[in-house]
Amino acid sequence: MAVAMTACTLGLHFHLTSDNTLRPFEKTTVFRAFSIPHATKLCYVTHKIRLASSGLTIMRRATTVTGTVEDGNEGEVDTIPTPVVIIDQDSDPDATVVEITFGDRLGALLDTMNALKNLGLNVVKANVFLDSSGKHNKFSITKADSGRKVEDPELLEAIRLTILNNMIQYHPESSAQLALGAAFGLVPPKEQVDVEIATHITISDDGPNRSLLYVETADRPGLLVDLVKIITDINIAVESGEFDTEGLLAKARFHVNYKDKALIKPLQQVLVNSLRYFLTRPTTEESSF
Template sequence: MALPNSLFFSSCSSPVGLRRSGISDSHSAPHFSSIESSIIRKNFSGCGSITNFSAKKNIVYAANEGPNAVSSTSLTDQDADYIPMPIVLIDQDSDSEATIVQLSFGDRLGALIDTMRALKDLGLDVAKGTVLTEGSVTQTKFFITRLDTGRKVEDPDMLERIRLTIINNLLKYHPESSEQLAMGEAFGVKAPEKKLDIDIATRIYVKEDGPKRSLLCIETADRPGLLVEIIKIITDVNIDVESAEIDTEGLVAKDKFHVSYRGAALNSSLSQVLVNCLRYYLRRPETDIDSY
């Protein structure tokens, strides 16, 4: 069920700048060792314009000037038996003008050009991207806006399509990730050996987050369409979703929603109603939503 675009509205007034990304405001590149320079050339050969470097965290920033603006390959060789934790994070709260998508799969992260093209096929513009390497983990961030409006993505159906598109691309180029993703079975790759007990995996609670909103935290077994289902449950009890952080971590979805009721934070009674409704549905995914 498509929901109104006004459902998501970030309360953060200032967009994420270079400082938030850990990138220097200066356009002069600091001195790099030969190893660091080699890594940068390897990761961004054929890119658009590379505007800034930060030696502290080895962050590379690239502006998007075409489909080949960001590319990345593995930085180190790992043991073949080791499979890192795949993480896909969609952040609606940190930037008032763009939806931030973060992808991490150890240092195996590759085929980012194809990921960008897949997002463009959804009618989205990848305005810019950053790649951060810390230790053995490579994290890639895309700043996404709608091509038709130039604004951040607000429709939960589209947010779910973005999430599933990125996961599908991850499975395509790293089929070994399916062993740690619930979507491995859903997309017909390899089902994960570990199965989560939904009763044990599901945790839901509401925290205070100022006088005008509350923070709803949900942790449950991941599955396709989960985001849209959660938001439908929330709106069915007349609670507004202001912004969200959607985190897919292996087999588990760890989502946070800033919610309010008639412009105010949820009281204890309404919070309990919301938690009970969500827990009832999430623990019984085969149950018809309209039955409770």
């Protein structure tokens, strides 16, 4: 696959420790203002490892924990990290920031960047850094036609689902870790989240002119769009926020206001009741009896 990239600056260095493992010495890799014209769709097979771009190779190393087997000997048992996708509308005034984490299993995500391009988006900057939780991939995204950040909830949800779909395709083991694995994954989650227990909603003042709404609930396709619709249907404006997909859960933080003022207590209660009713109500007529 031919991939065109410009202005690539690598700052990812490793050193060899006494136990013969590589450890990050400097933790940042930055790609600026690149494009992927005429990229060929990647093929994949079971146990796929995404190929990194030329000049950057990141080896996938299975995350392991030490356990005790039946015969009393200690062995290594492979564990699957929790996939996390964060859509951040707060940290950059000019771009939508997306962060993807899946332990140390992610490659360079060139396929994901190309899929975002097919949505009419530009990836203007990409940043890769490592910490104790694994490798974090951050993309700064703008709309190709305007060069501005993404504001449309439906397009934000399309970004989220595109990223999760790509993660499931290239890392099928993530399917059982994601609520959306039941929708388009090979292996659905083994456990189900009790929506009544998982749903938490709080509202607090965030200055005189806006409030901070926090929602945590079971994830599902279309959730971001539905949350924004419920909020705006009662004439509350959504300024900005962050939407996190963490395994089976979704966590949203929205800055909201009512006529450029923070929400008063009665209106806060109306919003909480509306969201809770929508998120926990029966989904079928049969289950409502």
